[in-house]
Amino acid sequence: MQYLPQLIFILLTITAVYLFSKKAKQIKRNIFLGRDEEINDNKNLRWKNVLLLAFGQKKMFKNPLVAVMHFFVYAGFIIINIEVLEIVLDGILGTHRLFAKPLGNFYTLLINAFEILAVLVIIFCATFLIRRNIIKLKRFASKDLNGWPRSDANYILITEIILMFLFLKMNACDTLLQSRGYGHYGETLTGNFIISSNYHFILQNFSNQSLVWFERTCWWVHITGIFIFLNYLPYSKHLHILLAFPNAYYARLIPQGKMKNMPDIQNEVLYAMQPELAPTEPSTEHKKFGAKDVFDLSWKNLLDAYSCTECGRCTAACPANITGKLLSPRTIMMKTRDRLEEIGKNINVHKIFTDDNKSLLHNYISVEELRACTTCNACVEACPVSISPLDIITQLRRYLIMEESNAPQEWNSMFSSIENNFAPWKFSPDERDKWVSES
Numbered sequence: 001m002q003y004l005p006q007l008i009f010i011l012l013t014i015t016a017v018y019l020f021s022k023k024a025k026q027i028k029r030n031i032f033l034g035r036d037e038e039i040n041d042n043k044n045l046r047w048k049n050v051l052l053l054a055f056g057q058k059k060m061f062k063n064p065l066v067a068v069m070h071f072f073v074y075a076g077f078i079i080i081n082i083e084v085l086e087i088v089l090d091g092i093l094g095t096h097r098l099f100a101k102p103l104g105n106f107y108t109l110l111i112n113a114f115e116i117l118a119v120l121v122i123i124f125c126a127t128f129l130i131r132r133n134i135i136k137l138k139r140f141a142s143k144d145l146n147g148w149p150r151s152d153a154n155y156i157l158i159t160e161i162i163l164m165f166l167f168l169k170m171n172a173c174d175t176l177l178q179s180r181g182y183g184h185y186g187e188t189l190t191g192n193f194i195i196s197s198n199y200h201f202i203l204q205n206f207s208n209q210s211l212v213w214f215e216r217t218c219w220w221v222h223i224t225g226i227f228i229f230l231n232y233l234p235y236s237k238h239l240h241i242l243l244a245f246p247n248a249y250y251a252r253l254i255p256q257g258k259m260k261n262m263p264d265i266q267n268e269v270l271y272a273m274q275p276e277l278a279p280t281e282p283s284t285e286h287k288k289f290g291a292k293d294v295f296d297l298s299w300k301n302l303l304d305a306y307s308c309t310e311c312g313r314c315t316a317a318c319p320a321n322i323t324g325k326l327l328s329p330r331t332i333m334m335k336t337r338d339r340l341e342e343i344g345k346n347i348n349v350h351k352i353f354t355d356d357n358k359s360l361l362h363n364y365i366s367v368e369e370l371r372a373c374t375t376c377n378a379c380v381e382a383c384p385v386s387i388s389p390l391d392i393i394t395q396l397r398r399y400l401i402m403e404e405s406n407a408p409q410e411w412n413s414m415f416s417s418i419e420n421n422f423a424p425w426k427f428s429p430d431e432r433d434k435w436v437s438e439s
C-alpha cells in the first residue's frame with residue numbers, strides 16, 4: 001500500500017511515453033512517405049538557422065511585442081520542464097522535492113525563476129486568448145480556422161494557464177506546510193517562493209491535512225495534465241514546438257525567389273536542342289511531372305505540413321488572399337497535413353496504403369486555389385518557421401499543367417507561343433527587333 005502511488009505513477013509515465021512514441025513513429029513514417037530530397041549542405045549555416053529561427057524566433061521579432069510574449073510562453077514551456085524532471089523523479093522514487101537539498105539556495109532561485117515565468121505565461125496566454133476570441137484579429141477570425149483548428153489553439157492556451165496555476169498553488173501549499181514544520185514538508189526547507197508564498201494568507205485557515213490534500217492534488221493533476229498535453233501535441237498544431245527545430249535545420253538556403261527546376265524537363269529541352277546527348281535507348285519508365293498527392297511531394301514538404309503553426313502570417317501577406325481569391329497558403333499547409341494524416345490512418349489499418357481514390361490535388365486543394373497563386377513568395381518570407389507553401393503549390397500546379405493539360409485558355413495560348421516563338425507573344429522570333437524600326 002505504501003508503494004501504491006509510486007506504482008500508479010510509474011504505470012502512468014510508461015503509458016504516456018509509450019503512446020507518445022507510438023504516435024511520433026507514425027508521424028516520422030508519414031513524413032518519409034514523401035519522395036527523397038537530399039538536404040545536408042552548409043551544416044554551419046543550418047545550425048545557425050536552428051539557433052536564430054527556432055530558438056531565437058528571429059522572424060517573430062518583426063512585431064517585437066508579440067515576439068516577446070511568444071518567447072516567454074515558449075521559454076516558460078521549455079524551462080519549466082526542468083521542474084517536470086524533478087516531479088517525474090519524485091513520482092518514481094517516492095521522494096519529495098528531490099533536488100532541493102543537493103541544490104540548496106540555487107534550488108530556491110530556480111523555483112523563483114520558474115514562478116516568474118509561470119506568471120508571465122499566464123498573462124501572455126490570456127492576452128493571446130483575448131486576441132483570438134475577443135479582439136478577433138483578422139488572421140485568426142478567417143473561415144479556414146472554423147471548427148477544430150480554432151478550438152485546438154484555445155485548448156492549448158487554456159491548458160497552459162491551468163498548468164501554471166496548479167504549479168503555483170502546489171508551491172504555496174508546500175511552503176506553508178514547511179513553515180508549519182509539518183511531516184516531511186518541514187524537512188524540505190526551500191524557503192518562501194517569490195510569487196506563491198504571497199498567497200499563504202488565502203490558505204492560512206486550512207488544516208495541515210487539507211493543505212497536504214491540495215498540494216498532492218495539484219501535483220497529480222499538474223503531472224497528469226503534462227502527460228495529456230504530451231500526447232495531445234501530435235494531434236495539434238502545437239507539434240511545431242518540437243518540429244520547428246528540424247524544420248529550421250532543413251530550411252531552404254537558396255534565395256527565396258529562385259524556382260526549383262525539374263531535371264527531367266531540363267533534359268527533354270536539352271535533348272531537343274542537342275539530340276546527340278539524348279540516350280540511345282528510350283526510357284520505358286513513366287516519369288511523373290509535378291505532384292498529385294503527398295507521395296509526390298518531398299519529405300521536407302511533409303515536414304513543413306506537420307510544422308505549420310497555423311498562425312496565418314502567410315495568408316495575411318498573400319496578395320491573392322488579400323484581393324479576395326480562394327487561395328490561402330495556410331490552408332494549403334493544413335490540407336496537406338490532413339491528407340497526410342488520412343493516408344497515415346489508411347496505412348495503420350491496412351499495413352500498406354490502399355488506394356482510396358482520393359488525392360491532395362482536386363480532393364483537398366482545388367484548381368481555383370492553385371491558379372490564384374502569383375508565385376510572389378510573400379508567404380515564404382512571412383513564415384516564422386521557414387515553411388514554403390509555394391513549393392507545394394508549384395508542384396501541384398506543374399502536375400495540373402503537364403500531366404492533366406489543365407490550364408485556362410489564356411495560358412494555353414501563352415504556352416504555344418513560348419513553344420513556337422520562344423516568347424509569350426504571338427510574334428515570330430524573326431520580327432522581334434521590329435519595334436525599334438522607325439516606321
Ligand code: SF4
Pocket residue numbers: 314317318319320321327328329372373374375376377378379380389390393
Ligand atoms: S506565392 Fe502564392 S500563395 Fe504565396 S503569397 Fe504569393 S500568391 Fe500567395
Ligand code: SF4
Pocket residue numbers: 307308309310311312313314315329330333382383384385386387389
Ligand atoms: S505556413 Fe508558416 S506563416 Fe503560414 S500558417 Fe503555417 S506557420 Fe504560419
